[in-house]
Amino acid sequence: MKLKSLSTLRRRESREIVLAALPAEIPMARFAREKAFAINELIRTVYGESLEWYGYTLAERARPEVVIDVGLPRNDQNITEYTQIAPQKIQEYQESLPPTLVINGWIHSHGNLAYQEFSDIDEENHLTMLDYVTSLLRKPVAKREVLVDDLSLLVKDRITQEDLIPGSVALVTDAPVKEVQILETVYGGFCYGIVIGDEGWHRQEILYKSRGILSGQTQVSKREADLVLVDTGRRLTRSALNRLKEQVRRSIRPATNPPTEQIERM
Numbered sequence: 001m002k003l004k005s006l007s008t009l010r011r012r013e014s015r016e017i018v019l020a021a022l023p024a025e026i027p028m029a030r031f032a033r034e035k036a037f038a039i040n041e042l043i044r045t046v047y048g049e050s051l052e053w054y055g056y057t058l059a060e061r062a063r064p065e066v067v068i069d070v071g072l073p074r075n076d077q078n079i080t081e082y083t084q085i086a087p088q089k090i091q092e093y094q095e096s097l098p099p100t101l102v103i104n105g106w107i108h109s110h111g112n113l114a115y116q117e118f119s120d121i122d123e124e125n126h127l128t129m130l131d132y133v134t135s136l137l138r139k140p141v142a143k144r145e146v147l148v149d150d151l152s153l154l155v156k157d158r159i160t161q162e163d164l165i166p167g168s169v170a171l172v173t174d175a176p177v178k179e180v181q182i183l184e185t186v187y188g189g190f191c192y193g194i195v196i197g198d199e200g201w202h203r204q205e206i207l208y209k210s211r212g213i214l215s216g217q218t219q220v221s222k223r224e225a226d227l228v229l230v231d232t233g234r235r236l237t238r239s240a241l242n243r244l245k246e247q248v249r250r251s252i253r254p255a256t257n258p259p260t261e262q263i264e265r266m
Contacts, residue, residue: 014145017183022141022190025226026204028067031234032057033227035070035244038236040109040198042248050111050198051078053252054085054125056093057105057192064104064137067192068232071097074251085125090132102136105129105192112198118205126193130207130220134189141188145181146214153177184214194227202227
């Protein structure tokens, strides 16, 4: 047989059955957004200048897709143009939370910078957070067909050593089988990334990660997402602002020796 084109040799698409959807937008409590911008203002009040900072978006374990609060960990260093997440700090902060709360992403400020985009350093932080959050919140999102070239079908108790030589994969059953479809579970998860500025602007993305349990095939993707405000009835009271101000004093650490090489990568 003579082939007119190599396109005729294309492998067919594997079948995929969707089991669960991941968020396409970011539901966020009004309280959480108000708290994030309040941190910006308090930093200027306490330190007399605008600094980048980062925190974690928090959710209830029962509803991990809804941001209900912003957690402010002790930042490693804060300067005008840069902040970076230390991976080990994420686990430490998660362990400090009540069992009912879980980290579902991160939020940070560009302060008074005109740069209203995610920087290269932000993208690195995205991936650090994605690896951690998906390890906590992953769930079965699909069943995907595993395409096996030259599958060998064998019957238990009738196998000889010669039977095991052919085929790239052997499937052993207790009765003769003529056709087999192998479906692997695909686990998936998400992570939110939000950046805000002193002037009230914000941008946000959702990152996704999926992995096939048999094939090990891993996919990472992202999309810009709308922020959908949710009213939970919680308010940022005067006493809460006073407590937040003290937390800013403890958690924000203006750096005396800025990492110039990393700043240049913004």
